[in-house]
Amino acid sequence: MKLNNLEHYEEFFICAYCAYCVNNNAACPTFLSVRHEIVTGRGKMITARNLAQGLLNKEEGLEALKDGLFQCTFCGACEQECMVDIPLTEVYTELKGLMQDRLPENTVKIFQNLESKFNIYGMDQADRNFWNFDVEDTYDELVNRSAEVGYFIGCMASYMGRASGAPVAILKLVTHANEKISIFSPTENCCGNPFLLGGCLEKAKKLAQHNVNEIEKLGIKTLFVSCAGCYRVIKEEYPKLLGIELPFKVFTHMEYLLNLIKEKKLKLLSLTNIKVSFKDPCELGRHCGEYEIARDLISSLPGIESVELANNRENALCCGAGGLVKANYPELAEDIALRLIQQMEEAGTELCLNACPSCLLNIDQFLRQQQSSILAIDIAQLVHRLSQNYQNSLIVNQ
Numbered sequence: 001m002k003l004n005n006l007e008h009y010e011e012f013f014i015c016a017y018c019a020y021c022v023n024n025n026a027a028c029p030t031f032l033s034v035r036h037e038i039v040t041g042r043g044k045m046i047t048a049r050n051l052a053q054g055l056l057n058k059e060e061g062l063e064a065l066k067d068g069l070f071q072c073t074f075c076g077a078c079e080q081e082c083m084v085d086i087p088l089t090e091v092y093t094e095l096k097g098l099m100q101d102r103l104p105e106n107t108v109k110i111f112q113n114l115e116s117k118f119n120i121y122g123m124d125q126a127d128r129n130f131w132n133f134d135v136e137d138t139y140d141e142l143v144n145r146s147a148e149v150g151y152f153i154g155c156m157a158s159y160m161g162r163a164s165g166a167p168v169a170i171l172k173l174v175t176h177a178n179e180k181i182s183i184f185s186p187t188e189n190c191c192g193n194p195f196l197l198g199g200c201l202e203k204a205k206k207l208a209q210h211n212v213n214e215i216e217k218l219g220i221k222t223l224f225v226s227c228a229g230c231y232r233v234i235k236e237e238y239p240k241l242l243g244i245e246l247p248f249k250v251f252t253h254m255e256y257l258l259n260l261i262k263e264k265k266l267k268l269l270s271l272t273n274i275k276v277s278f279k280d281p282c283e284l285g286r287h288c289g290e291y292e293i294a295r296d297l298i299s300s301l302p303g304i305e306s307v308e309l310a311n312n313r314e315n316a317l318c319c320g321a322g323g324l325v326k327a328n329y330p331e332l333a334e335d336i337a338l339r340l341i342q343q344m345e346e347a348g349t350e351l352c353l354n355a356c357p358s359c360l361l362n363i364d365q366f367l368r369q370q371q372s373s374i375l376a377i378d379i380a381q382l383v384h385r386l387s388q389n390y391q392n393s394l395i396v397n398q
């Protein structure tokens with residue numbers, strides 16, 4: 001491991017060991033669970049520095065660093081609070097790149113699936129339209145058509161039934177609004193986020209190039225995305241990976257839906273005193289700075305009462321599923337999620353609104369396990385329900 005060859009090598013020596021990254025407003029979610037210094041920003045930086053200087057036994061130091069890096073949820077709270085402005089998440093990615101022979105077992109499996117099947121589950125490409133049975137006619141009309149507006153669905157919504165609520169709702173809303181968009185689900189590949197989270201940039205680059213090519217083929221000029229991780233990667237990472245300015249604009253599905261409402265293309269009915277809380281996704285919020293679009297969308301919905309969690313926006317708690325933690329350390333993902341759920345209970349939340357399928361699936365799993373009355377849905381599902389006459393009763397796919 002040649003640490004001194006890393007682009008961010010000098011950052012190891014800038015870390016002030018101040019603990020802002022430990023006891024920040026959002027709090028390091030992993031540290032709150034495992035209470036070990038190695039998982040904190042300063043713990044990883046000091047360990048890397050000591051390894052670079054030969055002050056640690058190499059094998060023991062690398063194993064400790066592995067624990068710190070791969071138990072990190074990539075929530076970005078440490079970087080947000082760093083008093084000396086170290087780009088910590090970039091440092092972590094670079095360090096992971098030097099640890100490809102030490103990847104957690106399930107990360108290796110995910111990588112193998114991505115290389116062979118271009119999705120994290122190792123399922124056939126033909127199964128990418130698994131979710132569309134309820135909107136098959138609309139799907140067939142929109143798939144692979146030339147259009148200026150395109151929709152990137154992502155692996156989780158495509159293959160995981162519980163996460164498919166977002167694309168189903170969006171296609172139904174597209175029909176209601178008489179919109180003509182393009183989806184390229186049959187040729188869509190994973191955005192590449194798992195490769196990036198595992199430190200394998202070159203393999204992520206191949207997926208990025210494929211997706212950009214497919215988007216260009218259809219003449220798409222603006223692309224909306226319903227997954228916070230896909231949004232971050234396509235908007236922020238693709239230009240860096242490919243060394244280009246993207247030939248299309250990228251925005252969230254929330255912005256797309258809000259525009260339809262503003263343009264009066266959707267007629268919404270009112271619900272009565274439904275208390276909703278938006279769960280700020282880490283990759284949409286702290287990583288991309290997108291906080292208000294969700295709240296603008298919620299405020300445009302009649303009869304909806306928005307209840308903020310005690311930690312929100314840049315101080316929002318992580319759900320626990322990010323950074324491939326859910327795949328490798330499920331008990332840690334559970335512990336982190338339960339702290340978030342406690343805040344929902346305290347706030348009187350009835351609906352937890354999501355804009356990230358990873359958040360949705362992890363939160364939903366443990367809401368059910370706790371037998372909570374709170375429901376977790378994608379925000380697009382709520383917009384769709386408001387576009388239907390359900391006589392003020394909220395019906396959500398379970």
